[in-house]
Amino acid sequence: MSAQSPGGGSRLTPYLQVAPLALIMLAMVGIPIGTVVLLSFWESDGISVYPAFTWQNYRDVLSTGVTLTLFANTLKYAAIVLVATVLIGFTCSYFLVFHVRNLKWQIGLFLLCTIPFWTSNVIRMVSWIPFLGREGLFNRMLMQSGLTDRPLDILLYSDFAVVLTYIHLFTLFMIVPIFNSMAKINPNLIEAARDAGASSWQILTGVIIPLSRTGIALGSIFVVTLVMGDFFVVRVMSGGQSASVVSAMKNQIDQLFYPQAAALAVLLVLVVVLMVSAILRVVDIRAELAR
Amino acid sequence: MSQSSTRRGMGFYLLAAFFGLFVLFLYGPMLMIFILSFQGPTGGLTFPMRGVSTHWFNDLWTSSRYGDLGGAFRRSLLLGVMAMAITAVVCLFAALGFRRRFWGAGPIFYLSIISLIVPGILLGLGISQLFQLLGLRLAWWLSALGAHLSWTLPFGLLIMFAVLNRFDGSWEEAARDAGARPWQVLGLVTVPILFPGLIAVALFGFTLSYDEMPRSLLTVGGRNTLPIEISNMTTNVTTPALYAIGTVTSAVSFLVIALAFVAIAVIQKQRSRARGRTE
Numbered sequence: 251m252s253a254q255s256p257g258g259g260s261r262l263t264p265y266l267q268v269a270p271l272a273l274i275m276l277a278m279v280g281i282p283i284g285t286v287v288l289l290s291f292w293e294s295d296g297i298s299v300y301p302a303f304t305w306q307n308y309r310d311v312l313s314t315g316v317t318l319t320l321f322a323n324t325l326k327y328a329a330i331v332l333v334a335t336v337l338i339g340f341t342c343s344y345f346l347v348f349h350v351r352n353l354k355w356q357i358g359l360f361l362l363c364t365i366p367f368w369t370s371n372v373i374r375m376v377s378w379i380p381f382l383g384r385e386g387l388f389n390r391m392l393m394q395s396g397l398t399d400r401p402l403d404i405l406l407y408s409d410f411a412v413v414l415t416y417i418h419l420f421t422l423f424m425i426v427p428i429f430n431s432m433a434k435i436n437p438n439l440i441e442a443a444r445d446a447g448a449s450s451w452q453i454l455t456g457v458i459i460p461l462s463r464t465g466i467a468l469g470s471i472f473v474v475t476l477v478m479g480d481f482f483v484v485r486v487m488s489g490g491q492s493a494s495v496v497s498a499m500k501n502q503i504d505q506l507f508y509p510q511a512a513a514l515a516v517l518l519v520l521v522v523v524l525m526v527s528a529i530l531r532v533v534d535i536r537a538e539l540a541r
Numbered sequence: 542m543s544q545s546s547t548r549r550g551m552g553f554y555l556l557a558a559f560f561g562l563f564v565l566f567l568y569g570p571m572l573m574i575f576i577l578s579f580q581g582p583t584g585g586l587t588f589p590m591r592g593v594s595t596h597w598f599n600d601l602w603t604s605s606r607y608g609d610l611g612g613a614f615r616r617s618l619l620l621g622v623m624a625m626a627i628t629a630v631v632c633l634f635a636a637l638g639f640r641r642r643f644w645g646a647g648p649i650f651y652l653s654i655i656s657l658i659v660p661g662i663l664l665g666l667g668i669s670q671l672f673q674l675l676g677l678r679l680a681w682w683l684s685a686l687g688a689h690l691s692w693t694l695p696f697g698l699l700i701m702f703a704v705l706n707r708f709d710g711s712w713e714e715a716a717r718d719a720g721a722r723p724w725q726v727l728g729l730v731t732v733p734i735l736f737p738g739l740i741a742v743a744l745f746g747f748t749l750s751y752d753e754m755p756r757s758l759l760t761v762g763g764r765n766t767l768p769i770e771i772s773n774m775t776t777n778v779t780t781p782a783l784y785a786i787g788t789v790t791s792a793v794s795f796l797v798i799a800l801a802f803v804a805i806a807v808i809q810k811q812r813s814r815a816r817g818r819t820e
Contacts, residue, residue: 263638263641264638264639264640264641264643265638265643266638267634267635267637267638268634268635268638268639268643268645268646268649270630270631270634270635271631271632271634271635271649271653271694271698272645272649274631274687274690274691274694275649275652275653275656275691275694276652277687278656278664278668278687278688278690278691279652279653279655279656279659279664279691280652281667281671282664282666282667282668282670282671283655283659283663283664283667284667285667285670285671285674286663286666286667286670289666289670338563341556341559341560342559342560342563344556345556345557345559345560346560349549349552349553349556349557359560361802362564363563363564363567365795365798366567366568366571368744368745368748368749368752368794368797368798369571369748369752369791369794369795369798370751370752370768370771370787370790370791370794371752371754372752372754372768372771372772372775373571373574373771373787373790373791374570374571375775376574376771376775376783376784376787377570377571377573377574377787378570379586380570380573380574380577380586380587380588380784381569381570381573383586383587385585385586385587386587387573387587387588390588418566418567418570421563421567422567450552471658475657475658478660479659479660479661479662479663479755480660481660481662481755482754482755482772486772486775486776496660496662496663499662499663500662503662503666503759508666508670511666512666515660515663515666518660518663519659519660519663522658522659523658526658
């Protein structure tokens, strides 16, 4: 640290500046998570909860095959959505960074991809209903073109609808970080690779993909955690036919089985933390961001 | 530059077509419900349009079928404004503080990241049970506001970090050397320079709170916010009124986004003009 510290003031200044954030985060994130962990060891009879220390909730959750099915289903959604969003996000970012040369156009098109982030996810989900429904636009087009004589039922209220909605909602979480790491690639590197005789494909796999990995990793963390934390899309878009870990947890909350819900939540968070740290093992995001 | 700057090959057009399809995928469905919300009184949830009317918009505010939509709308707007103001102020100071090393910086940063990763409904459960244990009553302006801040503050903090990355601390030093007091440095130097970034933080603060649903669900208490009312409507309402409320709430979002963008653009323009004068 230099003698003249940024911001000036005394040694106490940073503590005062960060105190409001620290207090709110502690009260609204730290202590509530602790409460959920505590709750997972309590007893309940479906009417109210009683302080105790029992492993029974975990035993209940782990002893049923339902839990395994729930986790398998949730991981299946996460895997499919991850692959699709990486492919779409990478392709769109690649186009914006390396093919759109005018900076104004580049920023404009990038913002076009991000604007939906500031609008309602619920509405964006609902907006698929008139397209996918039995009487919807897609079925109508299929029938008019003569491809089918009956409307397809699997479009809406199915796993297909759930995955499609996830991709629609979450691809922008992939585009933003990949775009950022691609935009930092020095054009001279690509030029040098080309001068050394590398083909476009070799430049892509040997230069651009390795240098975009921070963005891909960050986007993957976002997408995986968002899919694994969702209960609403899976409930509405599957028409109640499919379930994820959190939608099952929501059902338990609705039935006032808070401790069981808490135990399930703790397990889910452990799985998510494991997945995130697996991604972080592959790519050291902190080191790469500091570059 | 070689090849890439001379002529556009097949690759460009293929990628441009892919990008165009993605934008259509992103906005097409939304556009469709905006159109369908002007469905005639006898029209249904899908095309064709049976006439054009504002029937379903009137229905929203006059019919009692949809619960307290007006109240929910007011509460969500108010919550958004509160979350916006708190997010902007708290994140500005926190990010300024994070420029120096201090005890506890790591844990606070990680707590913020954890808040982004944890499922929203889990935090809602935690906050509501915490209130229960403390004997406090859940209320939209307290427990739900707190839940919203757990969502808006980490985003605001990360953006403020990015903004401060490009901020030159020697401006502040120069002001201090010229005898400015800490509050003068903040009000006359730091905040004016960072103002476009602060607008971005405020935009995130408002819109993330205004559209927040999973964290609010268990923390609002008796009076719902608009996203909760809308998500209830997705299962109960089978008329274009659902699309009408979607159009209304999206219009609010787009208005706020446009205001923020225009404000930032105006400031940038003034700055480049000022720079032109001094050169």
